[in-house]
Amino acid sequence: MGGELMTPFELTIIEFGIALGAGLLGSLLGLGGGIIVVPALTLLLGIDIRFAIGASIVSVIATSSGAAAAYVRERMTNLRVAMLLELATTSGALSGAYLAGVVGGRWLYLIFGIVLAVSGVEMLRKQREPHPAPAPSDAWADRLQLHGQYFDAAAGREIAYRVGRVRLGFVLMYIAGVVSGLLGIGSGVLKVPAMDLAMRLPIKVSTATSNFMIGVTAAASAGVYFARGDIDPFVAAPVAMGVLIGATLGSRLLGRLQSLVIRIVFVLVLLGVSLEMLLKGLR
Amino acid sequence: MSRNDSESLPTPPDRSEVAARRVELLISTLLRVGVITSLTVVAAGTLISFIHHPSYVWSPAKVQRLTRPGAAFPRTLRQVYDGVLDLRGQAIVMVGLFLLIATPVMRVAVSVVMFAVRRERVFTAVTAVVLALLLLSFALGRAGG
Numbered sequence: 409m410g411g412e413l414m415t416p417f418e419l420t421i422i423e424f425g426i427a428l429g430a431g432l433l434g435s436l437l438g439l440g441g442g443i444i445v446v447p448a449l450t451l452l453l454g455i456d457i458r459f460a461i462g463a464s465i466v467s468v469i470a471t472s473s474g475a476a477a478a479y480v481r482e483r484m485t486n487l488r489v490a491m492l493l494e495l496a497t498t499s500g501a502l503s504g505a506y507l508a509g510v511v512g513g514r515w516l517y518l519i520f521g522i523v524l525a526v527s528g529v530e531m532l533r534k535q536r537e538p539h540p541a542p543a544p545s546d547a548w549a550d551r552l553q554l555h556g557q558y559f560d561a562a563a564g565r566e567i568a569y570r571v572g573r574v575r576l577g578f579v580l581m582y583i584a585g586v587v588s589g590l591l592g593i594g595s596g597v598l599k600v601p602a603m604d605l606a607m608r609l610p611i612k613v614s615t616a617t618s619n620f621m622i623g624v625t626a627a628a629s630a631g632v633y634f635a636r637g638d639i640d641p642f643v644a645a646p647v648a649m650g651v652l653i654g655a656t657l658g659s660r661l662l663g664r665l666q667s668l669v670i671r672i673v674f675v676l677v678l679l680g681v682s683l684e685m686l687l688k689g690l691r
Numbered sequence: 692m693s694r695n696d697s698e699s700l701p702t703p704p705d706r707s708e709v710a711a712r713r714v715e716l717l718i719s720t721l722l723r724v725g726v727i728t729s730l731t732v733v734a735a736g737t738l739i740s741f742i743h744h745p746s747y748v749w750s751p752a753k754v755q756r757l758t759r760p761g762a763a764f765p766r767t768l769r770q771v772y773d774g775v776l777d778l779r780g781q782a783i784v785m786v787g788l789f790l791l792i793a794t795p796v797m798r799v800a801v802s803v804v805m806f807a808v809r810r811e812r813v814f815t816a817v818t819a820v821v822l823a824l825l826l827l828s829f830a831l832g833r834a835g836g
């Protein structure tokens with residue numbers, strides 16, 4: 409399909425449509441739009457993967473900032489944990505975005521394929537473990553006063569929690585930042601487990617805090633892509649608008665998809681797309 | 692540093708609670724206004740570029756011509772600036788995208804001030820370094836091009 413003739417207007421509309429669908433699907437499934445929009449732009453339209461990534465990273469800023477605004481208002485976000493770990497994610501994002509300019513497109517496809525597969529597995533994991541084990545005591549968390557509390561709507565009361573394993577979380581966040589900068593995705597699939605599995609933040613707080621950090625992580629990569637000239641307005645403008653509108657619609661109109669069957673079907677789709685990206689990288 | 696003294700750590704005083712809430716609302720508003728403003732500019736720029744170039748609507752071209760590396764669009768700040776003066780759609784889109792990228796950067800700048808006012812030295816330093824890294828990203832992109 410890549411060599412097709414298309415007017416710039418048609419291209420804009422199609423990109424917008426794809427981004428709208430990606431944003432909608434992403435918010436229904438609790439993923440970002442980036443992980444869907446990059447494969448869609450490259451595999452369906454044959455757009456250069458660097459421009460797809462450049463457009464995606466910009467759309468990630470829009471959706472995460474929009475969601476973060478709401479979460480912060482609801483006091484779901486742990487701002488101290490977020491701002492501490494942003495040190496790790498922004499350094500990672502800078503390394504990743506720089507690397508993306510150095511390594512070839514083939515590697516980007518391969519790494520993207522692997523991250524997609526990990527995301528599929530992560531989505532299945534979210535089904536279980538609603539109550540994390542208590543955090544091991546951590547001197548850094550105490551000294552930096554990272555522990556917090558949030559209002560749990562289901563329980564109907566404030567729930568206090570303690571934060572642990574700050575250094576491990578920091579290392580994992582650096583890796584999440586590298587992946588984000590390299591692939592132009594928010595990499596929430598890596599940030600959320602770093603916080604709820606390693607640092608033992610409640611899953612809702614982990615999700616809100618991850619969203620908050622994603623904007624800054626993405627801005628670090630976007631700066632590199634912008635200055636390098638990899639943000640093409642013909643791709644980035646419709647994609648940023650489409651993903652944001654899709655994600656907003658998704659969160660307003662419908663709740664999260666709870667059905668296990670739908671999730672499993674989607675995981676299979678993710679794995680299929682992952683395979684497609686891997687093959688494109690190997691070819 | 693012993694394992695058991697963490698329970699007895701003092702919590703921040705109550706009056707800072709009010710200030711913290713104000714900062715949360717400021718951050719929340721900043722993010723929302725930033726996203727809405729920047730995407731409005733992006734939408735306006737897109738519209739203007741189609742008004743300026745009616746041929747975009749009916750004259751087909753290879754998708755790759757618009758989306759390949761080396762495609763013609765404003766890249767440097769200088770080109771964007773000149774383009775905006777000429778009311779060029781693509782340049783206005785770039786300004787919108789730039790504002791979008793700047794939104795989280797502004798949020799970090801607010802955080803630096805917040806922690807500095809509260810005299811939290813560690814967090815002031817942490818957020819200041821994050822801000823520096825964000826500003827560095829532009830320089831890095833140009834060098835690594």
